[in-house]
Amino acid sequence: MYAGGSARDAVTVIRALRLPLGMAILLAERVRADFATDRGPEGTLGAAEGAQVGALQGASVPALEGGPALEGAPVEALEGTPVGAPLGAPVGGPVGASEGGPVAAPVLGVAAAYAIGLADTTLSTSGRIARSAVAAAQRPARVGTGVLQTVLEQPGVARATAPARRATSAMADWSAATVARGRAVAAEARMDAVTYLRLESASGLAWVRGEVMPTMIGDLVADPKVRQLAMEGAHGAINDVALEVRRRSARADTSLEAGVRRLLGRDRRELAP
Amino acid sequence: MSAGSSAEIGASLRREDYAGVVSRLVAVAIDVVALTVAAAAAAALVLGGAEVVLGDTPGWLVAVTSFVLALLPTFYFALGWWILGQTAGGLVMGIAVRRVGGRPLHFPRALLRAILGLAFFVLWLIGMALAFVDQRRRGLLDVVTGTEVVYVPERGAQQ
Numbered sequence: 504m505y506a507g508g509s510a511r512d513a514v515t516v517i518r519a520l521r522l523p524l525g526m527a528i529l530l531a532e533r534v535r536a537d538f539a540t541d542r543g544p545e546g547t548l549g550a551a552e553g554a555q556v557g558a559l560q561g562a563s564v565p566a567l568e569g570g571p572a573l574e575g576a577p578v579e580a581l582e583g584t585p586v587g588a589p590l591g592a593p594v595g596g597p598v599g600a601s602e603g604g605p606v607a608a609p610v611l612g613v614a615a616a617y618a619i620g621l622a623d624t625t626l627s628t629s630g631r632i633a634r635s636a637v638a639a640a641q642r643p644a645r646v647g648t649g650v651l652q653t654v655l656e657q658p659g660v661a662r663a664t665a666p667a668r669r670a671t672s673a674m675a676d677w678s679a680a681t682v683a684r685g686r687a688v689a690a691e692a693r694m695d696a697v698t699y700l701r702l703e704s705a706s707g708l709a710w711v712r713g714e715v716m717p718t719m720i721g722d723l724v725a726d727p728k729v730r731q732l733a734m735e736g737a738h739g740a741i742n743d744v745a746l747e748v749r750r751r752s753a754r755a756d757t758s759l760e761a762g763v764r765r766l767l768g769r770d771r772r773e774l775a776p
Numbered sequence: 777m778s779a780g781s782s783a784e785i786g787a788s789l790r791r792e793d794y795a796g797v798v799s800r801l802v803a804v805a806i807d808v809v810a811l812t813v814a815a816a817a818a819a820a821l822v823l824g825g826a827e828v829v830l831g832d833t834p835g836w837l838v839a840v841t842s843f844v845l846a847l848l849p850t851f852y853f854a855l856g857w858w859i860l861g862q863t864a865g866g867l868v869m870g871i872a873v874r875r876v877g878g879r880p881l882h883f884p885r886a887l888l889r890a891i892l893g894l895a896f897f898v899l900w901l902i903g904m905a906l907a908f909v910d911q912r913r914r915g916l917l918d919v920v921t922g923t924e925v926v927y928v929p930e931r932g933a934q935q
Contacts, residue, residue, distance in 0.1 A: 748802065749870045753927075756796025756913075763908040 794913035795871040795925040797904055803865030810864045811852060815845050853890035858883045862928075870928045876912075881923065889921045 654660055723729045795803075822841050826833050856863035861872040861880055873889070874880055881889070893900045903916020912924050 745868045745870070748868065749799070752799040752802050752869060753792075753796070755798040757792065759798055760796060760908055767909075 789912075789926065791911060791913065793926055795869075795927055796913055797907050797915075799869050799871055799927075800904070800907075800915075800925055803863070803869040803871055806865030806868050807853070807863050811849055815848055818848075819845060849894055850887070850890050853893065854883065854887040857881050857886035857889060871925050872928050873923050873925050876922050876924050885921060885923070889917065889923060892921065893917055 655664065819841060823833050823838065826837050853863060856866070857873045858881055860867075861874055866872055873886075875885070900915065900917045903919075905915075906919065907913040907915045910919075912918075914924050918924055
């Protein structure tokens with residue numbers, strides 16, 4: 504896994520592994536919580552749930568945050584799990600820790616946390632070792648590569664290795680051609696798939712338009728409820744328009760008459776019979 | 777009906793309860809559009825149908841159709857005012873024609889009003905200016921035929 508990259512890559516890979524590890528932990532906790540909730544109503548399994556969560560949380564969170572393995576992980580989280588606590592008890596609470604009740608669940612939690620911590624420590628140590636190994640091997644590898652290149656460039660060696668190089672070159676060409684062919688086949692397959700999907704969707708849409716939509720429209724048109732709804736909607740819209748026209752025309756009547764009166768210089772009182 | 781009783785009934789309405797010039801002109805415009813569409817549809821239906829069925833349009837059919845279409849506006853207005861007090865435009869605008877005093881029109885009065893209004897359309901239009909100064913917003917045609925135009929009760933502030 505670390506062979507092709509530098510020491511920094513190795514560390515990156517190790518850190519990247521922690522995320523799926525944390526996700527797996529959370530998933531396991533969720534499943535266990537659901538399982539415990541579905542089971543006995545007495546609260547003992549709920550206590551186990553709390554114990555497990557506390558144990559795993561106390562163990563895994565510092566490790567996931569990039570800390571040095573289990574260094575600094577709260578021991579209380581691993582030891583003081585709420586064994587036998589009622590359902591819904593505070594996570595990681597030490598009250599009533601060992602006063603009877605099922606012990607298997609916290610033991611499992613501690614074991615799981617220990618395993619995870621061990622794995623985290625292993626990964627971190629492996630990363631440091633890999634980083635050191637890669638750093639130590641870089642210079643000899645460069646030197647070795649230079650020496651090998653010099654040897655291969657000698658005329659005798661070149662003649663001796665010519666068939667092998669030709670074979671290697673032919674193999675490389677064949678590989679390149681195979682890759683190109685594979686890419687072409689993949690592209691063609693992709694195009695075929697896209698074309699197939701487009702054709703299928705087009706035919707499906709045509710079928711919907713030709714067969715389904717007319718039937719649906721016919722059903723809707725023939726449905727008395729839909730007709731009534733449409734009629735009511737149209738009637739309401741026409742009424743609204745008519746009402747607005749009436750209001751505006753009535754205002755225009757008043758405005759126009761007022762303008763005419765001002766133009767004629769007549770007071771309204773003079774118009775009274 | 778005496779003039780006094782009419783005045784008493786009419787006095788129960790405010791000036792704003794009578795339809796003004798704008799509302800009436802808009803109603804007439806709606807009526808014109810409706811009549812035009814109806815006449816065109818009827819003519820197309822009758823004459824076009826005859827063309828399709830008979831292969832030709834008889835001259836008598838054209839004459840009868842023209843006669844009926846010529847009478848259509850008169851009877852449209854007369855029947856509307858007689859039966860409902862409203863035409864299509866009046867329905868849309870919420871205005872109605874009635875006799876002075878509030879009673880509905882009889883058919884002869886409605887027919888007379890329609891004939892005069894259509895025959896002397898320009899005069900009716902000019903006479904509409906009288907509505908600006910009349911307390912009941914009556915035009916010349918209303919004064920001649922003894923009618924008035926009011927907003928329908930739902931819209932008017934009738935007390």
